[in-house]
Amino acid sequence: MASLLSLLSGHFMKSLNILFGIIILSIFNIASADTMTLDVDVNQSEFELHLPANPTTGYTWKVLSFDKTLLALEKEVFVSDEKTHKIGAGGTRIYIFKLIKRNMLPASTNILLRYGRSWDDTSKQDTTVIVQFTNRPKSPDMPAT
DSSP states (O other): OHHHHHHHHHHHHHHHHHHHHHHHHHHHHHHTSEEEEEEEETTSSEEEEEEEEOGGGTOEEEEEEEOTTTEEEEEEEEEEOSSOOOTTOOEEEEEEEEESSGGGOOSEEEEEEEEEOTTOGGGOEEEEEEEEEESOOOOTTSOOO
8 A cells, every 4th residue: 555655646746747847848938939129219210120031941920910000011021141142041031110100109119920830830939029219209298307
């Protein structure tokens, strides 16, 4: 009986350790989503977001969401790496966003993107780009500093 209890408790502890490891890996995967920050001067009419890419591998960037009251996606282009003109070489995906209501922009906004293969759900990685607006006009309600 004692050896049966010992065996069961050992099995239970092993199962508990495996479960704990899965929980830790899940938390790590959630926390590993990338975040980038991009400073954008409100005096510009548009800005570019540059992301490393290699579409020949099947991996592509996709814009999932952004505040359409603040930004408009004007253009998306891929520029191959100029240093190597090899087939299959990577490059840069460029998104060009136009600023809307430049005089009434908040301190920041987010753009959510996904990098991955369209047919492979396990390869997808989300990235949040925090766009911080600089040189915003001071509000008349703000106290002078």
